[in-house]
């Protein structure tokens with residue numbers, strides 16, 4: 001499998017385009033399950049295959065990854081009968097684009113692995129069906145523009161939506177059917193069941209632009225299941241060192257609320273990074289939380305413009321404080337910020353297993 005993937009990696013775009021073309025010609029009914037624009041989708045299929053191949057020797061990690069994928073596919077309307085159709089087109093694409101190493105043994109390995117992959121995904125989806133809906137309808141109940149391009153969107157799901165502070169969901173708008181994007185919850189679970197997200201309209205971001213510029217109270221979104229492991233570990237008394245860059249502050253605020261609800265006195269140090277003073281759109285909320293909780297310290301950090309606040313990139317500024325050896329780190333923000341913060345924090349001695357963040361691949365896909 002690894003040899004085949006290495007061979008198709010440089011032509012992954014062509015191989016996945018060929019795969020989808022074949023799938024939609026042979027099984028036109030499946031086209032309706034996919035978004036109109038397939039660019040992000042192409043990338044995702046290849047990444048999923050790579051991830052599966054990377055974990056091929058670690059059965060537990062592979063099963064966990066595939067089970068999550070199987071549960072996540074319920075919202076697309078995927079049925080067990082779709083898997084053989086996909087498998088057959090996948091094998092055809094590999095035969096064509098990994099021709100140099102494709103032989104009977106390679107084909108047998110892929111058929112075996114694909115069958116196992118599908119079975120894990122199908123089983124996980126079936127098990128999930130008994131306890132959870134495939135998706136939730138969620139009506140927008142408030143839409144608050146904080147800056148020209150950032151909105152805080154609050155929704156009421158049609159059924160209880162169990163999740164943990166720090167997690168994220170996938171979201172589909174009525175304007176771009178079947179195009180799903182990830183957003184972190186910006187608040188811990190609330191007694192009224194409402195959920196909030198911070199959305200920044202990014203260039204060429206169809207979903208984010210629709211959510212910021214078009215969405216209004218009364219519009220109905222669809223949500224997939226909650227996911228993500230950037231949650232508070234309540235089994236330790238370690239402090240929390242939280243770095244939130246831009247709208248990455250959203251799940252950090254949820255984590256702070258979670259610590260507050262648990263009534264613990266663990267120190268929580270939040271560094272909130274933005275390009276300019278005006279971009280610190282949620283600073284008032286965080287400073288209000290700081291006034292209510294002695295264990296919480298919030299430091300705004302401005303990276304680009306002139307400021308009377310702390311100035312610089314988040315990882316640089318954090319290094320000037322500390323020591324951080326009794327802290328668990330929580331990182332949320334742009335992929336570049338997450339990568340450089342992991343680097344900086346491991347260099348000052350925080351072990352990698354105490355640094356939590358969401359999957360960088362999934363952040364990029366949003």
Ligand SMILES: NC(=O)C1=CN([C@@H]2O[C@H](COP(=O)(O)OP(=O)(O)OC[C@H]3O[C@@H](n4cnc5c(N)ncnc54)[C@H](O)[C@@H]3O)[C@@H](O)[C@H]2O)C=CC1
Pocket residue numbers: 168184200244245246247248249250251273274275276301302303304312313314315331332333334335336337338340341357358363366
């Ligand atoms: N769970 C998560 O990790 C979440 C991630 N996000 C992601 O956060 C991003 C937010 O975008 P914007 O608000 O436009 O933020 P931005 O691009 O304006 O950056 C905000 C701050 O992050 C830091 N930063 C950015 N790039 C950096 C780099 N390469 N190295 C070090 N520090 C860096 C700087 O302090 C900067 O001021 C989006 O990509 C969004 O997908 C948003 C919500 C949750």
